[in-house]
Amino acid sequence: MTVADVHTLATGFDLDAFVAATLAEDLGEAGDITSAAVIPADARFTAVMASRDAITVAGLPIAAAFFRALDPSATVEMQVEDGAAVAAGTALLRIDGAARALLTAERSALNTVQHLSGIATLTSAYVQRLRGTGAILLDTRKTLPGLRVLEKYATRMGGAQNHRMGLWDAAMIKDNHVAVAGDVGEAVRRARGAGIGRIIVEVDRVDQIEPALVAGATWLLLDNMAPAVLRGAVTLVDGRVPTEASGGVTLETIRAIGETGVTYVSVGRLTQSAPAADIGLDFAAVG
Incomplete structure (x- = not known):
């Protein structure tokens, strides 16, 4: 995925480099030792990312980039668009793919969406x-x-x-x-x-x-x-x-x-x- 896939993100932002650096920080030299030890290599994982509070959403295309970076064949289905105001319990995206890869990317994807959605949500309150x-x-x-x-x-x-x-x-x-x-x-x-x-x-x-x-x-x-x-x-x-x-x-x-x-x-x-x-x-x- 390139910056062109993240709508309205500023021109010149290198999404691939950001994703690679973030994952490298989390993986270190040994990689995800938990998933490697616990999850069979051929296991599949299907999951839903959902809001637990009413929020304004931001960062979903970036989350998708994290998942696809480790499993290029993963299916990522956006349930809402960035900028949407959603109620608590709303499904934001659904993923399906290799369990080890998706669980390894989970924290980086969540951290990004939680942080950016927090900013978008507070901003929306000020706009109102x-x-x-x-x-x-x-x-x-x-x-x-x-x-x-x-x-x-x-x-x-x-x-x-x-x-x-x-x-x-x-x-x-x-x-x-x-x-x-x-x-x-x-x-x-x-x-x-x-x-x-x-x-x-x-x-x-x-x-x-x-x-x-x-x-x-x-x-x-x-x-x-x-x-x-x-x-x-x-x-x-x-x-x-x-x-x-x-x-x-x-x-x-x-x-x-x-x-x-x-x-x-x-x-x-x-x-x-x-x-x-x-x-x-x-x-x-x-x-």
């Missing part, structure tokens, strides 16, 4: 809280090293949009950049002078807004501002650039933030703090 405000939910770069593409894929499955994928696709001038450059305007001018087209500027005070805009900021990140202050900042910006509220956003506070008129609300918790979804893989009797 924002519904009707006009604001759009964004993720952040607060991701686990090596898993950014997958975690940001999961936020999309939950209904968010991706913010920057990395340091390379937009300038984001934060307080430490400003401190070194001298002031907000100077930092923005240097970014423009470097030929950067997309310049996001973090401001934590209303008096920084106009200097940032005059210097050429194309997006303002309004950091840790209370809703009343945010509303005033949005009025001051007056639609000249998109505005993003960020910092300490929770399920309890996000709606009030979204109602201030900001274009976006970014939430690091989506990837940083999402609990794993409760998903199991259980043997299914045949016949």
Whole structure:
């Protein structure tokens, strides 16, 4: 399986390499000694992966890649699509193949789907809280090293949009950049002078807004501002650039933030703090 088989996963993600590295970490030098000792070489295994809670699903095509990596002839039947909101007890996929191979791949497949579905489920909860405000939910770069593409894929499955994928696709001038450059305007001018087209500027005070805009900021990140202050900042910006509220956003506070008129609300918790979804893989009797 290649990246083309995982719909909407970011271009350039090497799924085969990810699967190989993950399995190698689990197998070590000796391999799956439990399955080799307990399971006959010709045994077959049929099982169903199912949710034990109501969740938003993410990662099923990646789970399928794990199973097929160790048994290319395995049958994997998706019962739902990534992005689906399902009830507790819903069958997600059904597999049939060589028992040793599928049991060896089980943990890697489950870990991935549990983690990504947990992110998608939490993201969906934030999206629901924002519904009707006009604001759009964004993720952040607060991701686990090596898993950014997958975690940001999961936020999309939950209904968010991706913010920057990395340091390379937009300038984001934060307080430490400003401190070194001298002031907000100077930092923005240097970014423009470097030929950067997309310049996001973090401001934590209303008096920084106009200097940032005059210097050429194309997006303002309004950091840790209370809703009343945010509303005033949005009025001051007056639609000249998109505005993003960020910092300490929770399920309890996000709606009030979204109602201030900001274009976006970014939430690091989506990837940083999402609990794993409760998903199991259980043997299914045949016949």
